[in-house]
Amino acid sequence: MSWTSTMSSGYSSWEEDSEEYFFTARTSLFKKPSVKPSHIKDVEKEKTCTQLTHEEIRQKVEQYNADSRDHFKMTLNPNGLYTGFIKVQLDLRRPITVKGGGARGVKDQEAFHLPRGSINTLHISSTNTVRQVIEALLNKFTLADNPAKFALFKRFSREDQVYTCKLSDKEHPLFLRLVAGPSTDVLSFVLKEQQTGEAMWEAFSIPELQNFLRFLDKEEQDQLCLITNRYNSYKEKLEEALRATGGPG
Incomplete structure (x- = not known):
């Protein structure tokens, strides 16, 4: 595994199924509705449909690359696995802790706030899970924080509403990107702190x-x-x- 980093546009190379839905009028988040709208159920179907034939994957990769307006294309390998890029927006409210080199191999740590809204691009494989993507982001910034303190969300639009859904650790972000297509208006990823209502102090x-x-x-x-x-x-x-x-x- 290898990775390089920049604050806004670097990329990394990486070879419980509970959900939380929120919807907003483009900005603020609200508690999840007691009854999920039909278009949210459609998204659930997308999520569970993770088994595609090699031919279906080939067609989707070709269509994805044809629709892409930048150089972030997907590559299909002969074994059916594929690689590509996802962009992750950082929306962290609490300070993060960065590792630093110290004397005699002892690592100093410094806490600071990452700029909210920063976009990072990761190069990942179709086998990489949400948990691995979170770990890649932490490694990219040499963060000492426990990965369990963070969660990856997908954000999508339906009928002029913006919905945010927490992804489970075992989901595959690149598959979601492939199914949704290259447009970040249709689907985007956001890294947030775990929304447990209270800070997980034991994880610090x-x-x-x-x-x-x-x-x-x-x-x-x-x-x-x-x-x-x-x-x-x-x-x-x-x-x-x-x-x-x-x-x-």
């Missing part, structure tokens, strides 16, 4: 937790300064108003 290392505390301390100090500045500004304006009206000052 001690240095990561310490980094979180430093972030929280800084945010607390920033909020205190903001509130103090607003209070002082309001106080000054009140005193000016009282002096202007001849009141006590």
Whole structure:
């Protein structure tokens, strides 16, 4: 396995089936509806239809390459496996921890926020699973975070609505890309934190937790300064108003 990295457009080469559906008016996410619309059921059919004959795969690869408007084509091997590219948008709200070289082989770690909305391109195989794609992204940025803290989602449009569906670890993203075609308007992939409602603190290392505390301390100090500045500004304006009206000052 080999990989190279850039922040926005590098690529990597890589040789529980529970779902969560959300729908939005292009932007915000909502809780999944109690009854899935019929077009979401169609997507479920796409997901379960993972067995294609060699001829069907060949036809889909040819059609995919014909429809593609960039150089990210798919390649079909004689054994029926195929390789291609997927683009993954990073939508991470919490800081991530990056490995760093230290003295005597000890690795230092530093936490920071990745720019939200960054797009990364991975070169993968039809055999690669969602879990392997997540691990590839973490390796690409030399992240020390536990892969279990992240989830890969697929985003697709139906009838002017944007739906987001969490993929299971064993699904194959390149197959979904092949079935949907090359257009990211039809299907795109997003990396997010696991949406469990609460942080999985047991999955974090001690240095990561310490980094979180430093972030929280800084945010607390920033909020205190903001509130103090607003209070002082309001106080000054009140005193000016009282002096202007001849009141006590």
